Structure formats: C-alpha cells, structure tokens
Amino acid sequence: MRPVKIKIQFPMDGDIAMGPGKAQLLAAIHQHGSISAAAKSMHMSYKRAWDLVSVMNAGFKCPLVMTSVGGSHGGGAIVTEFGFKVLQHYQALQIKTEVFVLSESADLRELLVNKSESDPVS
Amino acid sequence: MRPVKIKIQFPMDGDIAMGPGKAQLLAAIHQHGSISAAAKSMHMSYKRAWDLVSVMNAGFKCPLVMTSVGGSHGGGAIVTEFGFKVLQHYQALQIKTEVFVLSESADLRELLVNKSESDPVS
C-alpha cells in the first residue's frame, strides 16, 4: 500500500459532486459505454453506479454522462466531452497532490514504524 | 462547507496510523488530560477513542499518548512530546495541502454549479 492515501472531494449540497469513486466510475463508463457494464467491471451494483452518475450530473454545470434508453442494444451511456474534461482535471489534481503531500510529509513519515523494510542498503 | 475536502491518511499494516479523526482526538486528549474526557468532548465512545489511541501508538516509533491507571483521580492520559510533534506536523501538512489543492483546483471548481452564491457584487 502507498505510504500515504489522499482523498479529494468536492461537496455539493449534501452530496459529493466528485471524488475518487466517482472519478473511477466515470473512467469505467467511458471505457465500457454503459453504466451497467461499468458497474459490473467495478463489482458495483447498477443501482449504486446509477446513483453516483445522478449525483455527478446534478453537481456540475453540464452533464458528465448522457444516457440513452432502448434501441437495438438496449441503450447505453456516454461520457460527454465536458465529463471527460472534468475527469482529466480531477485525475491530474490527484496526482499533483499526491506528489506534493509525499514530499511535504517526509519528516512525518520518518516517525512511523518501518514495517517490512526489505531494503538491503548494503 | 468548504469547497473542497481533503483527507490525508497514513496507512500502517491494516490500520490508519494517522488521519483527521486521530489528529483531532490527539488534540482533545492534550487539552483534557484523559481519554475519557477527550472522547466525551467529541461525542465519541470511550471504547472508540481508546481503540484509536491504541492504533496510533502502535503505528509510530514512540507512543503518542501515555496512560496511567488508578490514583486519586482515577488515572489519565497525556500526549507525549513525540505525540505533540506528530500532531503539529500533521496539522501543518493538512493546511498546506488544503491551500495547494484549493489553488490547483480553481479550474475544476469553476465547472461546479454555483450554489447559493449570495455574493452581492453590486
């Protein structure tokens, strides 16, 4: 496990408009083309995925995901250009922050017990 | 609520050695001089507080909290010098990271719906 875990959330009303879970789901929808397939790939119930999409769409100025119902393949969902932009922003922010915190927390991490440091500094 | 919520955790084995909740508890113990009083002040059960202290102490090279049992006042708990140092490091890190993320997420936050912006820019 990484030495530090960072969770960045953007609260909106009572919900979280964007966070690690939603970002991951967004990426999965983009990859699979439907909420149901994305949910399955993440071992998440369809209902939960649908709820998350609903919250995301409500929290931003434009929808991140557009769904279509019916049709030969039953319908599907696509990540909008806007949604993709949000996703990229979020992912970049997450990485930048991780780098920042890792560097800023060196002193603190020094104080933790060193577990399984199989680091043969010969 | 703040526009962004950041949670920094330091995992250790299966537990979290330090996180927002533990930092807050540490501060409360320092203030009140006992685990039980600190727990009460945070509306937390004594058991939970005691468990958190136990995890904290196990995760660092030195104990952050030392307890004494019995005595005229029943006992108590004090935050060690080491624990206080950890607390200060953590709190400083939290603030620095908040500033960082807030500045780095300006573009993203621009895309959120503006809720209740009672901002009379006359």
Next chain:
DNA sequence: CATCGCTATATTATCAAATATATAACGATG
C-alpha cells in the same frame, strides 16, 4: 411486432461498523 439489453426505480435483505452497556482492575488519597 417480438426481441434484446439497458435505463430507471422501488423494495427488501444483508452485513459491517459504530455505539451502547457492563464489569474488572488500578492506585493515590484522605
């Protein structure tokens, strides 16, 4: 016009996590 897989939604069931409760031991002090 029957079929298909998906969206959309509600209801119920399950489970883990937090809390509540209980109790023993501790030891300085008056």
Next chain:
DNA sequence: CATCGTTATATATTTGATAATATAGCGATG
C-alpha cells in the same frame, strides 16, 4: 481501607450503508 474516576476489555445492540432482487419501460432492428 473505602472511595473515586479512569483505564482496559468484552459482549450485546443498534444503526446505516450497501447489496440483492424485482419490475416496468424504452426503442432500434431484423
């Protein structure tokens, strides 16, 4: 040496979050 509030620990209970289940409706397509 009885008292006190606390630590320390175990067990029971409650709660909330999550998952499971069910079902209706959609509409392009062959």
